[in-house]
Amino acid sequence: MALCCSLHPHHIVFPQILHPRQNFVTSRRPPHGKPRTVSRRALREWQEYEDAVKRKDLSGALRFLKSKEALQDNKDNSIPTDLLPDLGWFADASSATFRDWEVLDTCLNADDMRLVAGAYGFLKKRGFLPNFGKFSSIVLEGPREVTPSVLKSSTGLEVSKLSPKKWGQSGSSKVALLCFLGGVSLLLSLGIDIRVNLAALLGLAYADSIYLGGTCFAVVSSFWPPCRRRILVHEAGHLLVAYLMGCPIRGVILDPIVAMQMGTQGQAGTQFWDEEMNNELAEGRLSGTTFDRYCMVLFAGIAAEALVYGEAEGGENDENLFRSISVLLQPPLSVAQMSNQARWSVLQSYNLLKWHKQAHRAAVKALETGNSLSVVIRRIEEAMSTSR
Structure with missing residues (x-):
């Protein structure tokens, strides 16, 4: 996509159109007396970028940003800063910068994960993501043998505290189960026969777990505040570690219905991609470093819960995925x-x-308030810059 003039991301404007046939809008004269001009075509293309973001069209949005970057060095076509106060809110530097971040919001619908990686690479190259992949070499540090005693001395937690729990065995789920059983007992003591209703409820729960992957149960659980908070802490752990390890994040799905529609039935989830792992698996191999990085992201949700709550409840699916990959290795673990x-x-x-x-808390808060992926990533970067 070609632009008639170069628009620096800090200087994007909405001019007032004087006449439908005019191709340029003339603003006040600079000190030397020559009128300035702003290309309507370039501004129209920025609107097309906004439309691509709304449509979740990653390819179109990324193509536009790359074309804009290629024209930034053309100083003759740049918009002079002395005109910006007259050209509206879109000329604000911070608002203009955030337009570039929004390309991350288009990743969720992308089928080609290489495009997702391209979006992160583009933003990192432009200096927006200084901490993306910053700690990828951490997998080379520390001892390889981690016994239960070493784990406890390092974290203060028993190994049992880091094992996912079945619903109703600990924490808020145990409280919910006790309340449910207490309610059933009370109704029975009052002579209200609910055995048929209870049998139907159990039947529906079984059908939900078999045919819908637990989607209905997850929807109900998500309305329980303590449970929802744990989910946010868990997914923010996956997201932050994936980001710091340099794995592009496609999106974070917190709505079980949306998760079911996207093929992860009944579960909230963070979708990330490891290009090296993808390439190695295509060649029929998997290096230790790549496997280590993948496992760190996979177990980050459990680690986040343990850090915040002192134990983990979720992560059963993470452990199952880890086992399924471990047995496929040659030789299997x-x-x-x-x-x-x-x-x-x-x-x-x-x-x-x-x-x-601080960055993890910022991610949890951003997810809790329903912010998009671009805002969550931006909050992580802001938190890490202020904690230095």
Whole structure:
């Protein structure tokens, strides 16, 4: 897409159109007396970028940003800063900068993960994502053997505290289960026979778990504030570690219905991509460094819960995915090796999140208020810049 003039991202404007046939809008004269002009075509293309963001068209949005970057060095076509006060809110530097960030909001609908990686690479190149991939080398540090005693001395937590719990066995889910059983007992003591209703409820729950992946149960649970808060803490852990390890994040899905529509039935989830892992698996191999990085992101949700609550409840699906990949390796990991790899990964993620508590809190808060991915990433960067 070609632009008639170069628009610096800090200087984007909406001119007032004087006549439908005019191709340019003339503003006040600069000190030397020559009128300034602003291309209507360039401004129309910025509107097309906004439309691409709304349509979640990553390819179109990224193509426009790259074309704009290619024209930034053309100083003759730049918009002079002395005209910006007369040209509206869109000329505000911070608002203009945020337009570039919005390309991340188009990633969720992208089928080609290489485009998603391209969006992160483009923003990092322009200096927007200084901490993206900053800690990818952390997988090379620290001892490889992490026994339960080493884990406890490092985190203060028993291994059992880092194991996902079945619903109703601990925390808020245990309170909810006790309240439910207490209510059933009370109704029965009052002579109200609810056995048929209870059997129907259990049947529906079983059907939900088999055919819908627990979507209905997840929807109900998401309305329980303590449960929802844990989900946010868990997913923010995945997101932050993936970001710091340089794995592009496609999106964070908190609505179980949306998750079901996208193929992750019944579960909230953070969708990330590791290009090196993708390429290595295509070649029929998987290096230790790549596997370590993947495991760190995979166990980051459990580590985040342990850091905030002192124990983890969620993460059963994460553990199942870890096991399924471990047995596909050549040679496959033994049970003892899988246990050690899991403890090592949790410890690494736990430490990384502990070092960047402020960024994790910022991500949780941004997700809690329903912000888009671009805003969540921006809050992480802001938190990390202020904590230095």
